[in-house]
């Protein structure tokens with residue numbers, strides 16, 4: 001697919017043609033041996049003994065993880081940030097899965113060692129002074145903002161390239177200084193370009209002052225910047241949002257570490273620890289990639305009741321993302 005210079009609606013150059021015969025031929029012999037190996041494995045009565053490792057998740061999570069990983073503890077060696085495949089294999093081959101069992105002289109980077117120490121101490125590491133300092137710079141009204149996007153291989157709307165992200169939904173909770181909260185949202189429900197409708201809704205709902213709190217700022221920043229490039233008449237408005245973005249995730253990267261985040265800082269790991277009463281588990285849509293697939297299904301659905309159900313599920317999902325940020329922020333204020 002030509003992701004360089006193919007733009008909707010001119011899709012004549014969507015595909016890149018390349019002769020790969022040499023690369024394919026060079027692997028043919030190897031493949032015939034592999035097929036023999038696989039056939040032989042299929043005749044065995046017992047499953048082959050294979051070590052688990054990073055290959056269980058890459059390129060995709062394996063369907064057999066429930067079985068092969070059933071005895072792996074939650075705070076396992078696999079949660080150590082950026083631990084190399086070689087080191088993981090070394091531990092796995094020594095039958096070491098629990099962080100508690102890692103030999104004291106096993107070489108780790110300072111960041112990895114910090115995480116291991118955190119798990120062993122089983123106690124959060126919270127720099128409340130820094131958190132207080134950072135939060136004191138935020139300006140009311142606080143906008144807690146999240147977007148959903150889609151990136152189909154074959155672009156559908158003007159000026160988009162293959163796999164280029166476009167926004168189709170957002171949710172925004174606005175927290176005023178007096179503690180009151182308003183919620184605004186937009187979800188595009190038709191098979192048409194959502195971008196201009198999203199911009200118009202943002203103009204109606206995003207106030208001209210106040211910090212815009214997001215989770216993983218680079219994503220929202222790049223989508224809104226590109227939106228401004230595509231619609232130059234709204235560029236300054238969209239850039240005024242980008243310039244006010246503040247990343248809540250930074251707190252959890254730097255100042256609030258908890259063993260039960262299991263080495264991650266995503267909102268799905270942080271929320272159950274800081275706000276156990278809120279959960280993604282009750283939702284029909286639980287992840288961004290599911291939202292993307294369901295949006296595609298919804299805009300192509302003619303059955304009204306099915307369509308309305310998906311619309312509600314999409315709204316519930318995006319709304320929970322921003323409500324979760326409000327609650328996490330309020331929990332941090334108590335810290």
Ligand code: SF4
Nearest residue numbers: 052056062064065068
């Ligand atoms: S989970 Fe899948 S990839 Fe991993 S060891 Fe089991 S079968 Fe192999």
